[in-house]
Amino acid sequence: MFDFDEIVERRGTHSAKWDEMEASFGVSTDDGLPMWVADMDFKAPQAVNQVLIEAAENGVNGYYGDDSRYKASVVNWMSKRHDWQVSPDWVITCAGLVQGTALCVQAYTEPGDGVILFTPVYHAFSKVIKANQRVVVESPLVQNQGRYEMDLDALETSLNGKEKLVVMCSPHNPGGRVWTKEEIQDLANFCARHNLVLVVDEIHHDLVFPPNKHTVATLAAPEHEQNMVILAATTKTFNIASALTGAAIIPNPELRDKFKYVLNAAGIGPNRMGMLMATAAYEQGEAWLEALVEYLDENRRIFDEGINSIKRLKSMPLEATYLSWVDFSETGLSPKEVIEKVQSEAKIAANHGSTFGLGGEMFLRFNLATPRSRVIEAIARLQHVFASE
Numbered sequence: 499m500f501d502f503d504e505i506v507e508r509r510g511t512h513s514a515k516w517d518e519m520e521a522s523f524g525v526s527t528d529d530g531l532p533m534w535v536a537d538m539d540f541k542a543p544q545a546v547n548q549v550l551i552e553a554a555e556n557g558v559n560g561y562y563g564d565d566s567r568y569k570a571s572v573v574n575w576m577s578k579r580h581d582w583q584v585s586p587d588w589v590i591t592c593a594g595l596v597q598g599t600a601l602c603v604q605a606y607t608e609p610g611d612g613v614i615l616f617t618p619v620y621h622a623f624s625k626v627i628k629a630n631q632r633v634v635v636e637s638p639l640v641q642n643q644g645r646y647e648m649d650l651d652a653l654e655t656s657l658n659g660k661e662k663l664v665v666m667c668s669p670h671n672p673g674g675r676v677w678t679k680e681e682i683q684d685l686a687n688f689c690a691r692h693n694l695v696l697v698v699d700e701i702h703h704d705l706v707f708p709p710n711k712h713t714v715a716t717l718a719a720p721e722h723e724q725n726m727v728i729l730a731a732t733t734k735t736f737n738i739a740s741a742l743t744g745a746a747i748i749p750n751p752e753l754r755d756k757f758k759y760v761l762n763a764a765g766i767g768p769n770r771m772g773m774l775m776a777t778a779a780y781e782q783g784e785a786w787l788e789a790l791v792e793y794l795d796e797n798r799r800i801f802d803e804g805i806n807s808i809k810r811l812k813s814m815p816l817e818a819t820y821l822s823w824v825d826f827s828e829t830g831l832s833p834k835e836v837i838e839k840v841q842s843e844a845k846i847a848a849n850h851g852s853t854f855g856l857g858g859e860m861f862l863r864f865n866l867a868t869p870r871s872r873v874i875e876a877i878a879r880l881q882h883v884f885a886s887e
Contacts, residue, residue, distance in 0.1 A: 500786055502540050502793045503869050513863030515539075515865075520559050523847035531868075531876050536671075536821060538737040538867035540790070542775075545782035546738060562770035565591065571780035572745055576730070579704060579784075582714045585693045588747050590757055590769045595701050595744040599665060600626040601745070601764075602727055605756040606695045607632055612661035614646055614694070617855030620671045623699075624855060627665075635661055638682045639673070639855045643762035644814060646673040648681065650688050657692065664694050669702045669712060669818035672854055672863045676710040676817040679718045686726070689733045695753065697727045701744075704735040704787060706818040707795045716749065724750040727757070729831075735787060736779040737867075743772030748772040775876045797866045804877030808884050820867035824848075827885070836862065 508516045509527050519525050522533070544723045553559070562629035569586040592598040599622070603613060609631040615623055617636045624634045636764040637653040639646040657728070662806040666685065669676045688695045698715040706712045732745035748754040798816045805813040810828040833852060840846050840862060851861030866873055 500789045502790065504541070505869055505871075506541060506835060510540065515555070519847045523840050523841050523845040525845055526555065531872055532847050532848060533865045533868070533876060534847045534849045534863070536734065536865060536867075538820070539869060539872075540737055540867065542737050543779060543783040543786040544597075545778045546736060546775050549778040550771065553771065553774060553848075559770065562768045562773050565768065565773065568777045571777045572747075573779040576714075576747075578713050580712070580877050582717055584747055585749075588749055588754065590748065590754065591773070592744050592746055593661060593742045593766060593769060593772075594733065594739075595685050595699055595731055596626060597766075598729045598746050599623060599697065600630065601629045601663070601757055601760050602633055602695075602697045602729075602758040603627055603663065606697075606753070607662045610660070611663070612658070614653070614661055614664040615855060616666060616670075618672060618851065618861070619667050619854055619859030620699070621709070621849075621853040621855075623665050623667075630799040633660070634855075640736075644812070646670060646675050646694070646814075648685060650684060654688070656694075661692070661694060663697060664689055665697045665699065666715075667699050667702075668885065669700075669706060671702060671819055671850045672821050672849070672851075673814055674816035674819050674821065674823060674857070676706055676712055679713045682713060682715050682718035686715065686722040690722050690725060694725075695727065696725055697729065699729045699858060700793070701729065701731050701734045702819040703730065703834060705794065707791065707798065707816070710750075710817040712737045712818065716743050720731045726750075729752060730815065732733045732779040732783075735804055736775075738772075738775050738779060741772035741775045742769050743776045797868075797870055798822070799871055800870065801864070801866050801877060804874075804881065808881055811884060812878070818841060820865060821854045822864045822866055823851075824862050825860060826862065826863060833859050836860070839883050840880070843883040844876075845878060 515532045519532045569589050572589050573584045576584045613627045614635045614636040616639050627634050640649050690840045703712045716726055728747040733739045802813045805811050812825040814823040849863040851858035
């Protein structure tokens with residue numbers, strides 16, 4: 499029903515992933531493989547594209563109004579897919595979750611305050627924290643049998659009282675961890691003890707591989723729901739990053755009002771096309787998503803098997819997302835030498851691990867949301883260039 503093997507030409511389409519690859523990594527689009535930016539090389543569900551066609555045929559592209567249907571689609575999706583009962587009043591639209599994170603930083607902290615990140619973690623977090631003149635407080639994740647875990651005891655000993663906010667990625671990007679209910683409970687308890695607002699970016703919560711199961715943070719620790727902001731979106735789930743539409747879901751009216759204040763102060767309103775796309779995706783995209791997760795799971799299996807067959811390379815077990823986190827620390831090469839081999843010899847553009855913060859220096863992140871033929875080609879190239887390591 500859905501052809502994820504189709505090669506869709508993205509070069510020359512203003513695609514950041516493809517058209518900026520050479521400038522960013524020195525990898526030519528002629529024969530390079532872009533495995534960096536976290537969008538997919540798959541067409542969105544037909545219902546999403548159809549709503550754009552209908553809007554274009556109408557021909558009038560005015561301001562978006564009446565978001566009741568959009569909010570209803572969010573509420574219904576969260577109930578059906580995540581067993582989470584959301585009130586429409588909790589849903590605030592923002593222009594994507596990076597902006598949503600920035601607005602949380604502005605709403606709940608002051609310049610000079612500390613914002614805690616569990617690193618390595620999605621690189622945009624530290625950028626918006628620093629840009630808002632707050633202090634990034636890195637709490638390095640520890641590996642236990644190849645899986646990341648939070649070290650809250652070590653974090654507790656390092657606090658200086660200036661920390662006001664925790665930003666968490668759930669599921670984790672780039673490690674692909676699906677945090678357990680108990681882990682989220684422990685973190686929520688920690689935040690409550692230290693009077694920290696917990697912001698949870700759940701943008702990958704629909705892209706979870708069986709038998710793993712994602713737990714919405716407020717459901718893991720309902721007694722602390724009033725201290726949380728959940729960020730969610732259709733954009734990763736349905737490959738519609740250009741929609742620039744996300745949702746800050748905030749049960750606490752005080753936190754909600756603070757978020758709305760900075761949103762309004764910035765003069766931000768909804769993107770009409772994005773709202774139409776998101777609504778169509780949530781209302782009609784479920785079958786497409788089910789097929790996608792099955793396809794990505796097989797891509798993950800093939801990539802992990804291929805990486806782990808290469809001596810001294812190790813792929814962290816991927817429980818969710820389509821972003822593989824590969825450890826090159828046993829190669830004996832420096833990060834610069836690893837990057838040179840991957841980019842210049844294998845001709846693959848992958849995200850540099852150092853950009854994700856402490857602990858990421860010897861890793862690269864590979865995007866597996868591409869036709870399987872490219873995943874297989876990437877493995878062949880990596881096996882070739884690291885054969886002698």
